[in-house]
Amino acid sequence: MEKQFLTDAAERYYHNEMTPEERVYFEKLRNDNPEADQIVVEHLFFLEQLDRLSRIQKLRQVMNTVEDKLEVEGAIQLKNNKFKAKVIHIWKRYKRTISVAAAAAVVVSVFTASGVSIFSQNKKAALTPLVDRKLNQMEHKLNQMENKLKDVATPQTTPFEANFRATGFLLNRNGYIITNAHVANLARNLIVENAKGVQFTAESIYSNTLTDIAILKITDSNFKRTGPLPYTFREEDADLAEQIFTLGYPREEIVYNQGYLSALSGYYGDTTSYQIGISVNPGNSGGPVLNKNGEVIGVITSKETNADGVVFAIKAESIYQAVKEIKEREQDTIKIVNDNSLKGHDRVQQIKSLSNYVFKVKGN
Amino acid sequence: MKKNLGYFSSLTVLTDRQVDNFNDERALLKGLASHDPHAIELIYRQNYGVIEGFIIKNNGFAEDARDVFQEAMVILFEKAQSDSFELNCLIKTYLFSVSRRIWLKRVQKNKKTYLPEMDILEETIPVEEDLETHLKRNEDLDLMEAAMNKIGEPCKSLLEAFYLQKKSMPEIADQFGYTNADNAKTQKYKCLNRLKKIFFSQYKTEE
Missing domain, CATH: 2.40.10.10 (Trypsin-like serine proteases)
Known part of the structure; x- marks a missing residue:
């Protein structure tokens, strides 16, 4: 019963419901009796947690109501409208910034892209941002054409549909390459390409997201030891x-x-x-x-x-x-x-x- | 390093529309701190769109935007409620900075996507510290919610009515069918003890 009295008192203390005399008495009690003080402190901490939960729950309720209202108004996106959201957003962005002809092209490409994502719903995280990826593919196509026009002499490399590009450099002459972990972790299949445009398959043998260093190893049988590293x-x-x-x-x-x-x-x-x-x-x-x-x-x-x-x-x-x-x-x-x-x-x-x-x- | 823009330095980049609402900003924060639906709606109207856009552009969905924005609002809300509160930038800047950090954190957790090219035109301020404290405090909150879910009925409803919905003892006695407020109080005390036990036991094992 004494404990109940204490927690009760602590609650009234917490809510400022005590008379000044009561308060003085209560504080003295806590001061003289460490055990009681411990119970009170624990209870006050506990009450604070409860109170915080109460405040945040209330805030979330209000926010949910506001969101519902704005959703009906069309001021914010529908919650479950996964594909449409992206398309509309990109459309909004681009219609402001680029010419009509270019806008039409982007919209077409965006629609095909959203088509792709429908079939790979669970790979949301693996997709690089839509527009960039698309541009990269365009660039890739352009490059293919460029290459075909440029050198008919060099043997045709197997086309590799990359969806990102970054840089790496040799760690030693045996085909170990340094790059970023955030680059290596992007890919399931990796290739590296030297300045002459020759591609080699590679795999990541080390990747540390903390330091952001990754080390790739060229696994391609066509790769030959390079000359000694100059640096x-x-x-x-x-x-x-x-x-x-x-x-x-x-x-x-x-x-x-x-x-x-x-x-x-x-x-x-x-x-x-x-x-x-x-x-x-x-x-x-x-x-x-x-x-x-x-x-x-x-x-x-x-x-x-x-x-x-x-x-x-x-x-x-x-x-x-x-x-x-x-x-x-x-x-x-x-x-x-x-x-x-x-x-x-x-x-x-x-x-x-x-x-x-x-x-x-x-x-x- | 990151630009630390105080209120005055951010004035230089403000548009006309924003300059005159320093007072409005304070009123909004006050409203937020007291759960005022109008203030909260206004904050949504002024800020949600930008953040939704940012998240969708960076590989998120509308659903993620809702989550992240609510999280950022909770942080601002708790800041606004504290006595020593002082926001030295615009609400807009603060919410955007926090939302951006939260989203980046989530994306980095997934590891697969790297976003080196988010072109942010919005200015941001460092919010790392606020976010850290918030995440830490959130762990306590989760423990409390978990404990609440474990104690079972009628304890859960009884405690929620008293501590979360702040109903009075006579009201509660009436709602739950106790013959008088004192009986309800005794029951509440028993329930509270159970909740406390669960809460603190989780707390200890977590550490």
Whole structure:
């Protein structure tokens, strides 16, 4: 009965229903009697949780009513209207921004795309954003045509329907390639393509979503050991303001860009990456970041979406870590040779040599 | 790093329509804090569309948008209710930032989709901390809901009537058919003890 009295009192205390005298008495009781105090504290915490639940449930009720109202008005999308939502939304976006002819084309492609998603309902997460994917396929078609026109001489490669493209670069001459985990995890089938347009099948042997480093291994029997790597990997931190450059595939063609090291930490102070000032685009993910001596200091991973020129690169240290982890798992031993042949050459020479070691990574 | 735009610096990017409603914003937050349906509806009208658009564009469905928006509203609601509350950006910016983080988190959980190219024109502010606290507190809330579901009837209804719907003891006695309020109170006490036991036992095992 005493306990009931205490919790009762605690409740009235919590709701401010005590007279001042009662309050003083109650506080004294708690003060003198640790056991009673413990019961009260526990109960107060419990009441707070209950109260919070009550408040949030009430809020959710109101929100549900509001949502129903707005849904009837047509101000917000129907809850279960899965396919229509996307189409309408994209239509709304595009009808404002592009010319009538282009809009018509997009709408057509969007409709075929939603047709595809009907048949693969459960693969929602595997689909890359509709429009981008579509554009990529268009680009792919264009490329096919371009290639056919361009070189009749080179043997026809088997067409690979990729739905994304990123960058990767060799870790050693035996066909190990570094790229981002977010790239490797996108795909079931992966291929890499060198600067000459020759494609090799590859598989992901390591992928760490925390550091965002993945290592691919070229499994293709046509792949032959390359010459020695011209660049080395820098294990220590690079210096602030250091001039840096990158090669990558934001387009089907290799693209060079240069910039500087802006900060020794990345997004929200992440010390495993750098912030760099450089212009990159989707497709640059997984590309190497090198300093003027031809040392790889990092791997491009992401950019701040709402700010210009704020790019993040994973520190090369994480590459060493990956190699170590692979070895510890007794999965494979990857040798990193540290013999730099880029140092002292001018940039044009460096890029000429480097571009043979930077690959397109594609997948579906 | 992320731009930390305070209220005044965000003024520079505001459109005319938005500048004069600093007071409206405060009124809206007050309304939200007190469950006012009009305020909540207005917040929906002003903000839901942008966030729905963002989520749908980034591989989500209308259903996801509802979920995420409600979650963001709960966070803002609890912020608005706290004594030390001060929002140093627009409601719109806050809701968008929180919703964006929640959605990114969910997508990253699924791992398969990476979204490097979301072109956000809306400005955002760092909300990581708010979100962390919220997620932590939500665990407590889940435990409480789970405990509620475990105690069974009539305890569940009785406690809900008193603690969640805030009905008075005589009302409850009447509704549940107790002969007087004191009997109902004794029963409520017993039920509460059971709920407490379940709640704290889950709590301990969770840790």
